[in-house]
Amino acid sequence: MSQDQSTILDSLSRHAPFDMLPPETLAVMAGEIERITARPGDILFREGEPLKGLYFVESGLLDIESANGDLISQRGPGDIMGERGLLRDGNALLGARVTETVNLLLIPPKRFLALLDDSPVFAEWFRPRPATAAEDSGAQSTGLTALQVSDLMVTSLFSCAPGDTVQSIAGTMRDKGISSLLVMDGKVLMGIVTVHDLTNKVLAEGLNGDIPVSQVMTPNPITISPDALGLDALMLLANHKFNHLPVAKGKRVVGMITRTDLIRQQATTASHIAADIVQCDSAEGMAKVMTRVPTLLTQLVSEGIKHQAITRRITNITDAITRRLLLLAEKKLGPPPVPYLWLACGSQGRQEQTGVSDQDNCLILDDAFQPEHDAYFARLAQFVSDGLNTCGFIYCPGDMMATNPRWRQPRKVWRNYFSGWINEPDTEAQMLASVMFDLRPISGEATLFDDLQREVLDQAKSNSIFVAHMISNSLKHTPPLSLFRGFALIRSGEHKNTIDLKHSGVVPVVDLGRVYSLQGGFEVANTRERLKAAADHGTISTSGAMDLIDAYDMIAETRLRHQAEQIRKDQKPDNFLPPTQLSELERNHLREAFMVIKTMQSALGRAS
Numbered sequence: 001m002s003q004d005q006s007t008i009l010d011s012l013s014r015h016a017p018f019d020m021l022p023p024e025t026l027a028v029m030a031g032e033i034e035r036i037t038a039r040p041g042d043i044l045f046r047e048g049e050p051l052k053g054l055y056f057v058e059s060g061l062l063d064i065e066s067a068n069g070d071l072i073s074q075r076g077p078g079d080i081m082g083e084r085g086l087l088r089d090g091n092a093l094l095g096a097r098v099t100e101t102v103n104l105l106l107i108p109p110k111r112f113l114a115l116l117d118d119s120p121v122f123a124e125w126f127r128p129r130p131a132t133a134a135e136d137s138g139a140q141s142t143g144l145t146a147l148q149v150s151d152l153m154v155t156s157l158f159s160c161a162p163g164d165t166v167q168s169i170a171g172t173m174r175d176k177g178i179s180s181l182l183v184m185d186g187k188v189l190m191g192i193v194t195v196h197d198l199t200n201k202v203l204a205e206g207l208n209g210d211i212p213v214s215q216v217m218t219p220n221p222i223t224i225s226p227d228a229l230g231l232d233a234l235m236l237l238a239n240h241k242f243n244h245l246p247v248a249k250g251k252r253v254v255g256m257i258t259r260t261d262l263i264r265q266q267a268t269t270a271s272h273i274a275a276d277i278v279q280c281d282s283a284e285g286m287a288k289v290m291t292r293v294p295t296l297l298t299q300l301v302s303e304g305i306k307h308q309a310i311t312r313r314i315t316n317i318t319d320a321i322t323r324r325l326l327l328l329a330e331k332k333l334g335p336p337p338v339p340y341l342w343l344a345c346g347s348q349g350r351q352e353q354t355g356v357s358d359q360d361n362c363l364i365l366d367d368a369f370q371p372e373h374d375a376y377f378a379r380l381a382q383f384v385s386d387g388l389n390t391c392g393f394i395y396c397p398g399d400m401m402a403t404n405p406r407w408r409q410p411r412k413v414w415r416n417y418f419s420g421w422i423n424e425p426d427t428e429a430q431m432l433a434s435v436m437f438d439l440r441p442i443s444g445e446a447t448l449f450d451d452l453q454r455e456v457l458d459q460a461k462s463n464s465i466f467v468a469h470m471i472s473n474s475l476k477h478t479p480p481l482s483l484f485r486g487f488a489l490i491r492s493g494e495h496k497n498t499i500d501l502k503h504s505g506v507v508p509v510v511d512l513g514r515v516y517s518l519q520g521g522f523e524v525a526n527t528r529e530r531l532k533a534a535a536d537h538g539t540i541s542t543s544g545a546m547d548l549i550d551a552y553d554m555i556a557e558t559r560l561r562h563q564a565e566q567i568r569k570d571q572k573p574d575n576f577l578p579p580t581q582l583s584e585l586e587r588n589h590l591r592e593a594f595m596v597i598k599t600m601q602s603a604l605g606r607a608s
Contacts, residue, residue: 060102153255167209191217
């Protein structure tokens with residue numbers, strides 16, 4: 001094996017889903033893969049163009065954009081591009097433009113498709129679909145090949161008796177805002193009647209409203225099991241030209257699924273949502289699009305997608321909203337008086353957003369800024385922040401937003417902020433630094449942050465007192481473990497007898513990753529990437545990093561499953577999990593994950 005093949009093998013084996021493949025498969029792949037370098041401004045592929053293969057990003061940054069140049073999302077180290085197009089017709093669904101010099105691995109299409117056939121775990125990552133009738137039905141790039149009917153059906157059922165009059169059931173449909181009724185004789189399903197039936201079988205035939213429903217219903221309707229796939233339901237509806245399909249478990253009706261439900265499901269992908277956001281001209285319009293995000297989250301969780309892929313997709317949607325709001329703000333206010341850069345911090349900055357997020361953001365302004373310019377940027381910040389709030393990203397309780405003049409300053413002021421926090425690391429400085437070290441540019445003049453980030457990291461890394469304070473700050477969030485390895489539950493209040501999976505589970509790992517990043521001077525903000533970088537550069541041991549990543553994955557995935565289950569029950573998602581909802585095996589795994597975090601915190605505390 002050549003040296004280049006060896007480095008390719010090493011690069012792939014450290015990233016999902018390639019780390020799921022057997023070593024011998026990776027070794028064969030390494031000889032078929034082409035390594036590519038592209039420069040800023042290069043177009044890797046355009047929307048609609050044939051794809052040369054599956055792209056894996058080793059380093060650098062690319063903008064994913066629509067045919068008219070609208071920025072949809074970004075891709076960086078560890079990301080994969082082109083899979084949706086290859087699974088569809090071989091053509092790119094969006095374009096890719098290089099913004100920072102990138103090194104990529106190009107996997108030939110035939111090899112990618114062969115891997116899907118040969119490795120079920122690899123295929124699961126990409127949610128493959130049959131390349132048969134599903135294409136004609138419009139099911140491509142949806143979750144219909146993975147989701148069950150039980151995940152998609154409506155369980156609030158409305159029914160009538162066979163002897164009810166057409167007029168009465170028409171009134172019921174109007175009052176309930178529904179388009180069909182089950183016709184039941186006690187618990188026995190006799191038929192189904194729809195608005196379509198009332199139009200074609202009653203009005204069109206000139207019949208009056210006194211006739212019984214039994215004369216116009218579809219008798220003995222076809223049903224489907226809740227365990228069937230969404231694709232099965234779609235095919236059944238298409239083959240019989242139905243719009244409504246009762247769901248039955250044995251002889252008991254448990255739900256209803258419609259063609260509209262399935263079409264809506266097809267549109268519930270991160271790329272569809274982001275593309276629709278780009279077309280919106282108001283925050284209210286974006287808020288309507290955002291109502292599809294809870295369904296997206298439950299869909300991705302149901303399909304077994306890794307938590308880092310889910311949170312990245314949700315964050316991409318937030319990024320799309322932010323960029324669109326900034327464009328609308330400039331359209332309303334006119335061009336900015338000086339260049340600016342809008343940045344996100346917190347979970348958006350780390351690309352780790354879930355179904356529960358507030359907003360954390362700031363503005364870095366060009367040093368040509370004058371006091372009279374602030375009125376413009378204050379209005380711009382208010383417009384964007386209000387828009388994000390309308391879309392469900394509530395105002396930051398700590399006022400860490402660009403609407404606060406403190407976080408809307410020229411670059412030179414930001415430099416002084418960071419220098420002050422590093423040189424005089426009091427309690428407030430530790431808190432502010434913890435938030436601001438997760439900054440990620442969203443839109444504007446990126447150069448305002450580039451050199452500043454490197455300068456601050458170098459300054460922080462070389463200040464042992466500041467690093468010691470940051471370590472101390474990172475140990476304040478402790479895992480919820482009691483004596484004898486039980487859980488330390490919240491003992492009172494609204495969330496009594498639960499575990500806070502965010503502040504007691506995810507946040508401690510985020511804090512550790514941030515400290516490792518400072519110690520190593522890494523520019524990445526994502527927690528998993530920070531842990532991987534720490535292992536690669538010897539900041540922590542490889543085994544320690546692997547254990548911590550596994551623990552983080554366990555907690556983060558448990559958190560997302562909890563939120564998805566709440567959404568399915570029409571509850572507001574949160575981070576508070578009663579351990580009693582878990583199996584004993586799941587509780588043991590969760591305890592082990594918390595133990596790993598506690599051990600790593602202890603090791604960091606001893607080393608400081």
